[in-house]
Amino acid sequence: MDRPCCPLALLPLLPLLLCLASLRAGSAASITTGTPDGSERWGYVEVRPKAHLFWWYYKSPQRTSSPAKPWPTVLWLQGGPGASGVGLGNFLEVGPLDVNLKPRNSTWLQKADLIFVDNPVGVGYSYVEDDTLLVTTDWQQAADATTLLKALVKEVPTLQSSPLFLVAESYGGKYAATLGASVARAVRAGELKVNLAGVALGDSWISPEDFTLSYTPLLLSVSRLDDNAGDEANKKAENVKRQITGGQFADAQRSWTDLLDIIGTRSGNVDMYNFLLDSGMDPVSADTPTVSSPSNVQALRYATYLGSQDSDSNTIDSIMNGVIKEKLRIVPKDLKWVEVSQAVYNTLVNDFMKPRIDEIDELLSYGINVTVYNGQLDVICSTNGAEAWVQKLKxxxxxxxxxxxxxxxxxxxxxxxxxFVRSYKNLHFYWILGAGHFVPADQPCIALSMIGSITQSPAS
Known part of the structure; x- marks a missing residue:
């Protein structure tokens, strides 16, 4: 498809339809707007008093639907934690336009409708009126996002009949695991009418222990560490494991960050998101000396690999604070969009290293499709680590x-x-060759084909 997104072109800006949804007893306040042709809708949902989640829906130009083959919807969940899905996932990975606002030939809109959300509150265009309202656990995030979905089934009419797939990346996998379980419970209780058809976990931080233990053998096998450095890294990794086992999750995160520093020093600064690269090759690394703590360095590095996709013409930061903010019209004027919110990253310190394997088991027990996909070159959420946690499923x-x-x-x-792919009943695993942590950015062709298979898209 040469021009998959021409009705979504940003310039000149289309006149907007603004509709203030009426406040319903027991439901969240919402502000919704969009394009006159209905191809895009976006808005805010007040998921708790003074806590506002921003969402953006795109209707596929290829949308066809029948009772036998309904058209799917993908809800994209970015990682970080604290990274903006409305910015990064949308303009740098799978949305209709790239960072230069040109049509993306590999957009997932060819296979599904897309919803991007800046999740949790405090990320991207989402905001809180008081920092004490930031979430401190994955399950608080899930409660907010479930409230968002309860509002969206009213704002996006197709959502009640369209198979819904939660597709996650990195820490977003922990969001998807808890949100998936939360949504499944709400559906079973009759509190939410959606068809949760699947959860897809891309290079997802489901078991911090298994990923941490995978770093040394992986980097030894690709010659980024030698035996001496490997011994040092292994001792630190075992300490992380002990702290996780003992429930010392904040301490485990600090030890994990120390381990990443050791690996960086002894590996020639390997990029933890793609072991073929050095972290110094990426533009964000130039910013890291100015931040105040090692954990903040790691928060910034999450966006490093995608940040390198910026062109000479535009940066993701410039468009999100410029033409996109102008197009949307409803983003508060004093809100500055950033790639990764350090405040959100830091407030999850006590949940960061907690595993979410039990939630995956719960989803599988409900018969919901669970897909794991992993880039071959990723280190931070390595394929070896993903294989290890899958083997712990009950x-x-x-x-x-x-x-x-x-x-x-x-x-x-x-x-x-x-x-490669392996499937049995409702569990599926994709090994994506030649990709790092950000599979759709590194291998767009196979990622598009994969999402068509995962969603059983009529366009496949």
């Missing part, structure tokens, strides 16, 4: 899943294997 189909051979996947006109 799901009754696990043994059969692990016994199956993988299938090779190909894409487009290029030769060679692009990925």
């Amino acid at each position: 799901w009754d189909g696990l043994k059969s899943f692990l016994s199956l051979p993988r299938q090779s996947l190909y894409c487009g006109q290029s030769k060679g294997t692009k990925a």
